[in-house]
Amino acid sequence: MNRLRAWFLAPSWAVMLLLFLAPLAIICAYSFETRGAYGGISLPWTTESYQRLADPIYLAILWRSFWIAGLATLLCLLFGFPLALFISRSAERKNLYLSLVILPFWTSFLVRTYAWMFLLRDTGLINTLLQKLGLIHDPLPLLYNDGAVVLGLVYSYLPFVVLPLYATIERLDPNLLEAAADLGARPLATLTRVVLPLTAPGIRAGAILTFIPCLGAYLTPDLLGGGKSVMIGNLIQNQFTSARDWPFGSAISLALMAIVMALLMLFARRDPEGLV
Amino acid sequence: MSSPQCVLELRDVSKHFSTHRAVDSVSLGIERGEFFSLLGPSGCGKTTTLRLIAGFEEPTSGEIRLNGASIQHLKPYQRNVSTVFQNYALFPHLSVRENVEFGLRRRSENHIGKRVAEVLDLVQLAGKESRLPSEISGGERQRVALARSLVLAPDVLLLDEPLSALDPNLRKQVRAELKNIQRQVGITFLFVTHDQEEALSMSDRLGVMHAGQLQQTGTPEEIYLRPRTRFVASFLGALNWIGDIGVRPEATRISKQPPGAEAPSHPATVAQSTFLGNCVHVEASLVTGQTVVAEVSRLGDNFVAGEQVFIWWQPADELRFE
Numbered sequence A: 001m002n003r004l005r006a007w008f009l010a011p012s013w014a015v016m017l018l019l020f021l022a023p024l025a026i027i028c029a030y031s032f033e034t035r036g037a038y039g040g041i042s043l044p045w046t047t048e049s050y051q052r053l054a055d056p057i058y059l060a061i062l063w064r065s066f067w068i069a070g071l072a073t074l075l076c077l078l079f080g081f082p083l084a085l086f087i088s089r090s091a092e093r094k095n096l097y098l099s100l101v102i103l104p105f106w107t108s109f110l111v112r113t114y115a116w117m118f119l120l121r122d123t124g125l126i127n128t129l130l131q132k133l134g135l136i137h138d139p140l141p142l143l144y145n146d147g148a149v150v151l152g153l154v155y156s157y158l159p160f161v162v163l164p165l166y167a168t169i170e171r172l173d174p175n176l177l178e179a180a181a182d183l184g185a186r187p188l189a190t191l192t193r194v195v196l197p198l199t200a201p202g203i204r205a206g207a208i209l210t211f212i213p214c215l216g217a218y219l220t221p222d223l224l225g226g227g228k229s230v231m232i233g234n235l236i237q238n239q240f241t242s243a244r245d246w247p248f249g250s251a252i253s254l255a256l257m258a259i260v261m262a263l264l265m266l267f268a269r270r271d272p273e274g275l276v
Numbered sequence B: 001m002s003s004p005q006c007v008l009e010l011r012d013v014s015k016h017f018s019t020h021r022a023v024d025s026v027s028l029g030i031e032r033g034e035f036f037s038l039l040g041p042s043g044c045g046k047t048t049t050l051r052l053i054a055g056f057e058e059p060t061s062g063e064i065r066l067n068g069a070s071i072q073h074l075k076p077y078q079r080n081v082s083t084v085f086q087n088y089a090l091f092p093h094l095s096v097r098e099n100v101e102f103g104l105r106r107r108s109e110n111h112i113g114k115r116v117a118e119v120l121d122l123v124q125l126a127g128k129e130s131r132l133p134s135e136i137s138g139g140e141r142q143r144v145a146l147a148r149s150l151v152l153a154p155d156v157l158l159l160d161e162p163l164s165a166l167d168p169n170l171r172k173q174v175r176a177e178l179k180n181i182q183r184q185v186g187i188t189f190l191f192v193t194h195d196q197e198e199a200l201s202m203s204d205r206l207g208v209m210h211a212g213q214l215q216q217t218g219t220p221e222e223i224y225l226r227p228r229t230r231f232v233a234s235f236l237g238a239l240n241w242i243g244d245i246g247v248r249p250e251a252t253r254i255s256k257q258p259p260g261a262e263a264p265s266h267p268a269t270v271a272q273s274t275f276l277g278n279c280v281h282v283e284a285s286l287v288t289g290q291t292v293v294a295e296v297s298r299l300g301d302n303f304v305a306g307e308q309v310f311i312w313w314q315p316a317d318e319l320r321f322e
Helices: A004-029 A049-051 A056-090 A093-107 A110-119 A125-132 A144-170 A174-182 A189-214 A219-224 A232-240 A246-270 B045-054 B098-107 B114-124 B138-150 B168-185 B195-204 B220-226 B230-236
Strands: B006-017 B020-031 B035-039 B061-066 B081-084 B156-160 B190-195 B204-211 B211-219 B238-243 B246-247 B251-255 B266-273 B280-286 B290-297 B309-313
Touching: A004 A246, A004 B211, A049 A246, A049 B190, A056 A093, A056 A144, A056 A232, A093 A144, A110 A125, A110 A144, A110 A219, A144 A189, A144 A219, A174 A189, A174 B081, A174 B238, A189 A246, A189 B220, A219 A232, A232 A246, B006 B045, B020 B045, B020 B211, B035 B195, B045 B081, B045 B190, B061 B266, B081 B138, B081 B266, B098 B114, B098 B138, B114 B138, B114 B168, B138 B168, B168 B195, B190 B195, B195 B220, B195 B230, B204 B220, B204 B230, B211 B220, B211 B230, B220 B230, B238 B290, B251 B290, B280 B309
Parallel strands: B035 B190, B035 B204, B081 B156, B156 B190
Antiparallel strands: B006 B020, B006 B061, B204 B211, B238 B246, B251 B309, B266 B280, B266 B309, B280 B290
């Protein structure tokens, strides 16, 4: 039985070793080496890359990434919760609405981001329309700023909030809402005293599924932020391309991973039975 | 029907769901302090009636009056009635105490601690205040649900089959407890059930519902002994049909000799005899082919299959319907 078990687990172990742990080990090794003249790495071993992380410029980028990801997550929850509630209440249309939520995944992420650029740019659909209507004279600065990045992130990760929220709201006994009203709770009290505490696991799962990829996002800030809005993902990408500083790029990657893991452990500690 | 002491009154209340008439023109008056049961099979509209009173559904037509004032347009949290749900609907994230406090806190009432302690005492849950619903037994959960509503001193307490989730042994015991609590607190109970024994044993009065209509209201004796329709007669207990006349098994007499002039008798053949402990059910076929069941004392005559007997009853025990 144990032999069989080992055989069935072997492919997973192979994938984890070759495609996850090995690259991680390589990145770890790179982060302690010296930058090569034309990219790549060379000796000697050093901790210089990690020392550079403390530079205020990089700390500022890290901080920006945190608040942009945090704001995007918060907005995703604010929009996602009513949407999930609506879907769970819509009887026979449920499956239709759920497929609409998932539908964007059927097209390329890159194409969808470009579509936003066409909508938001100075000569884009929104600005042209507003100008034609005479509501504005000069185009509104919709693209290439933090707002555009947050918008892009919220758009991309909304489904990751809606789906876990929908799952927990579905499990909520409708009688509990009736019982709350019956005992004198107005809708707001029912929401804060009954619905939110009981859907907390879904809220947590959605927040984590959104915050982590937002923190490491690089395509959205690159395209919608237009280089002005640099997040940690862009910084890492730069180190491996134009800056040709692989050791530093590796060090930032590992630092980001360490921070995310620390945050997850903090979450897990607060909710030992949760999804984390 | 509408008397001044009625705490709750339904006037021609109907509830239609698309094509289905869940509640059809129900009129009903419930007196203050009364234990009233709505009895009927599943799907007869009794739970919908309760939900209309609680405010979870709005009636298609008709009026619901609480203490003389129309309430059918009020939200559930604006009505001074409270529901004990069939599955209890306790808040799983709140302790026993927090569940019982829930309504008092929403109404910002005073002396919450004292009132919660009193009601937990009444339902014998003192000492379990800090347990979660998942950490107590089914019977205890039922009492928490009851306490949570009782503590609000509602004008009418609505109970939706609150005993159906309990195991049968516990059910009989809880029946007596519930009736006792109702007498102690003096709150009007509107109790919905499909169990005729429950309704008969606990109620001051009861109403029998069928297909959305209220067929008859009255005391347990009136309903059992003088049912107005065939449905009420057969739903409340077993019934033998001899032509158009209904006779309850316990009123059906069986003897080896004709009874004489006191009542008309019908010759029959014993099909089988079933010993039930406290009594014996004798099943016999009349010459017309109809089967009747007579409930007889185990201390009386023995009847064996194939035996020729006579079936008869007192004219007063006959149930006749139009």
